[in-house]
Amino acid sequence: MTKKLKKRLYRIIAGAVCYAACMALEKLVPVSNNVLLIAFLVTYFIIGGDVLKGAAQNIIKGQIFDEKFLMVIATIGAFLSSQYPEAVAVMLFYQIGEWFQSYAVNKSRRSIKDLMDIRPDYANVYNDAGELVNVDPDEVSIGTTIVVKPGEKIPLDGEVIKGETSLDTMALTGESLPREIHTGDEVISGCINLSGVIEVKTSKEFGESTVAKILNLVENATAKKAEAENFISKFAKYYTPIVVFLAVALAIIPSVITGAWGKWVYRALCFLVISCPCALVISIPLSFFGGIGAASKAGILVKGSNYLEALANAETIVMDKTGTLTKGQFAVTKIMAVNESEQRVLAYGAFAERLSTHPISKSIMAAYQQKNGDMTIMSSNEAVEEKAGFGVIACKDGGKIAVGNEKLMAHVLGADAWAACKEKYLAGEKALSEGTICHVAYNDTYWGFLLIEDQLKEDAADCVTGLKKAGMRLVMLTGDQKGVADKVAGQLGITEYYAELLPGDKVDHVEKLLAEKSEKGRLIFVGDGINDAPVLARADIGIAMGGLGSDAAIEAADIVIMTDEPAKITTAMHISKETLKIVKQNIIFAIGVKVLVLILAALGVASMWWAVFADVGVAFIAILNAMRALKLK
Amino acid sequence: MKKTVILEDLDCAHCAGKIEEAVNELKDVEKCSVNFLTQKMIIDADEAAMDGILKEAKKIVKKIEPDVTFTVK
Numbered sequence: 001m002t003k004k005l006k007k008r009l010y011r012i013i014a015g016a017v018c019y020a021a022c023m024a025l026e027k028l029v030p031v032s033n034n035v036l037l038i039a040f041l042v043t044y045f046i047i048g049g050d051v052l053k054g055a056a057q058n059i060i061k062g063q064i065f066d067e068k069f070l071m072v073i074a075t076i077g078a079f080l081s082s083q084y085p086e087a088v089a090v091m092l093f094y095q096i097g098e099w100f101q102s103y104a105v106n107k108s109r110r111s112i113k114d115l116m117d118i119r120p121d122y123a124n125v126y127n128d129a130g131e132l133v134n135v136d137p138d139e140v141s142i143g144t145t146i147v148v149k150p151g152e153k154i155p156l157d158g159e160v161i162k163g164e165t166s167l168d169t170m171a172l173t174g175e176s177l178p179r180e181i182h183t184g185d186e187v188i189s190g191c192i193n194l195s196g197v198i199e200v201k202t203s204k205e206f207g208e209s210t211v212a213k214i215l216n217l218v219e220n221a222t223a224k225k226a227e228a229e230n231f232i233s234k235f236a237k238y239y240t241p242i243v244v245f246l247a248v249a250l251a252i253i254p255s256v257i258t259g260a261w262g263k264w265v266y267r268a269l270c271f272l273v274i275s276c277p278c279a280l281v282i283s284i285p286l287s288f289f290g291g292i293g294a295a296s297k298a299g300i301l302v303k304g305s306n307y308l309e310a311l312a313n314a315e316t317i318v319m320d321k322t323g324t325l326t327k328g329q330f331a332v333t334k335i336m337a338v339n340e341s342e343q344r345v346l347a348y349g350a351f352a353e354r355l356s357t358h359p360i361s362k363s364i365m366a367a368y369q370q371k372n373g374d375m376t377i378m379s380s381n382e383a384v385e386e387k388a389g390f391g392v393i394a395c396k397d398g399g400k401i402a403v404g405n406e407k408l409m410a411h412v413l414g415a416d417a418w419a420a421c422k423e424k425y426l427a428g429e430k431a432l433s434e435g436t437i438c439h440v441a442y443n444d445t446y447w448g449f450l451l452i453e454d455q456l457k458e459d460a461a462d463c464v465t466g467l468k469k470a471g472m473r474l475v476m477l478t479g480d481q482k483g484v485a486d487k488v489a490g491q492l493g494i495t496e497y498y499a500e501l502l503p504g505d506k507v508d509h510v511e512k513l514l515a516e517k518s519e520k521g522r523l524i525f526v527g528d529g530i531n532d533a534p535v536l537a538r539a540d541i542g543i544a545m546g547g548l549g550s551d552a553a554i555e556a557a558d559i560v561i562m563t564d565e566p567a568k569i570t571t572a573m574h575i576s577k578e579t580l581k582i583v584k585q586n587i588i589f590a591i592g593v594k595v596l597v598l599i600l601a602a603l604g605v606a607s608m609w610w611a612v613f614a615d616v617g618v619a620f621i622a623i624l625n626a627m628r629a630l631k632l633k
Numbered sequence: 634m635k636k637t638v639i640l641e642d643l644d645c646a647h648c649a650g651k652i653e654e655a656v657n658e659l660k661d662v663e664k665c666s667v668n669f670l671t672q673k674m675i676i677d678a679d680e681a682a683m684d685g686i687l688k689e690a691k692k693i694v695k696k697i698e699p700d701v702t703f704t705v706k
Binding site for chain 2: 054276278286
């Protein structure tokens with residue numbers, strides 16, 4: 001609790017005690033009306049002094065539709081119609097309500113602060129004397145060596161030049177498993193160092209570092225307002241003047257007709273109490289902020305309330321294949337051997353590719369290492385000849401190993417022999433179109449092939465199932481060959497997909513899908529942020545995957561998923577839908593109660609007590625409801 | 634250029650909206666957004682006009698919410 005809140009609380013308690021004393025005085029001791037009036041007036045000033053002062057200041061500045069001013073008019077009106085206890089009680093309850101409201105706002109401000117508690121306070125650098133000193137991360141220039149001890153946050157992005165450790169990336173990615181870090185790895189600011197001391201050579205200034213970018217993004221996310229927020233701002237603009245106008249009409253028209261001024265003025269005063277739209281004005285942005293906060297806790301950065309809102313209306317989702325549904329990492333998934341054992345096909349393939357750094361070659365080496373463990377034969381210095389566009393030919397034990405595509409086979413075996421070979425061994429082989437094929441031949445004999453494929457992400461299937469369950473139209477687009485797309489789509493149960501697309505074709509497909517969706521529905525495009533900036537921009541909502549450390553993705557997308565998990569898309573949609581539910585509840589609840597109490601007050605059923613509830617009570621409940629958004633998962 | 638102003642003790646969301654609207658109407662202001670929850674106002678405007686804008690913005694804030702402390706970051 002802040003000092004200011006405490007002070008207000010004490011004043012409320014003092015006021016409540018005085019109020020009780022006044023009530024006792026009225027009921028138990030026979031005193032004159034004037035004494036009573038003075039006692040209640042003193043209590044009134046104790047409780048509402050600041051409101052009176054604020055109202056006076058506002059009148060001087062010409063702010064007549066101010067909440068404080070309206071409250072003062074209402075209570076003074078009650079005094080004038082000799083309703084002393086009611087006048088004081090209304091002020092007391094208004095103050096209690098305001099206090100709770102401030103308390104709730106404070107609390108949510110604190111939870112938001114906790115959420116953004118990833119800002120590093122200092123960096124350890126060596127000074128000229130070689131001693132380790134603390135400096136502001138803002139002052140560290142690129143290329144400086146910083147030391148990060150266990151328990152500290154990594155203050156700047158950079159590369160580890162010494163030491164090993166594990167990092168807690170929870171605050172950035174929502175991922176609870178620590179990440180192992182070795183010398184030479186890139187590290188990202190905002191992660192917490194768990195175990196070892198590491199030295200990091202910084203690669204960015206603080207302002208450009210991941211942590212600063214994320215903080216900036218989340219803090220400014222609410223600047224892009226959702227439609228619901230714009231509706232509320234507009235509503236608030238008209239609501240207060242209309243209610244005040246109605247109050248004036250209610251005070252004058254029936255009174256002139258019936259002559260019962262006191263009765264109608266009292267009802268009009270109730271209107272004034274209800275005329276503040278605060279419940280809505282606070283709770284709606286708070287809900288969105290909460291939803292955005294909850295998403296960022298799960299490693300999903302949403303760049304604006306409008307995107308969070310749009311996500312709930314998503315109808316079509318277009319997904320890129322590589323890097324989104326698949327890992328973009330190659331692995332040997334099948335070994336076909338003829339004339340030789342699978343073991344040797346792999347071993348000879350790996351041997352021939354041992355010097356290459358191409359991802360395909362590396363995957364063959366990795367497969368060999370996994371099966372064998374012993375890599376000693378790989379340090380051989382026998383000759384390897386690289387044939388660009390074909391493959392490699394390597395010497396081994398006096399013979400020649402050829403590893404590569406069909407063209408290479410035709411070259412080493414002879415075109416006729418290769419055609420016969422294909423006829424004999426490869427007819428009807430489905431694997432040939434499912435990925436990259438590396439044929440292996442030794443001297444003049446065809447040995448078989450290795451199938452190298454990109455791998456599905458572990459949660460890709462969950463993601464597809466979740467999206468289908470939500471009734472989304474799911475389309476997969478890929479630049480990859482049709483056979484590969486067929487297989488991935490088959491494994492995941494995706495029925496609509498297009499393969500062999502150029503980047504421009506993807507935009508065309510998205511345009512077509514945009515035209516086909518309903519007017520209110522939204523289209524999401526999910527990509528890995530590489531090469532798909534135009535499509536990310538064209539879609540209603542662009543989601544980039546694996547944004548941790550990729551500036552391009554953070555720039556281009558509307559929503560960034562920090563981890564590599566596509567299932568986070570369904571998490572984001574869930575958070576969005578729940579946030580919107582809270583927003584709707586608050587709008588309906590707040591407007592509903594206010595209108596109901598207005599009607600009841602006009603009919604003379606509702607007293608000023610009800611009116612105070614419809615003002616501050618509703619605001620308090622709406623804020624509490626909005627705070628639920630922060631806890632969404 | 635963008636300037637961030639901290640509005641300490643900004644307690645009324647409705648007033649935050651009013652401040653935002655009024656500052657946005659100032660001459661030379663590209664965009665102003667007031668974040669009620671983080672108690673920050675971000676003004677985007679031409680550098681040459683910024684000092685004048687900040688002075689005007691301070692007046693607006695004091696008029697709408699006298700209790701708020703206005704600190705340029």
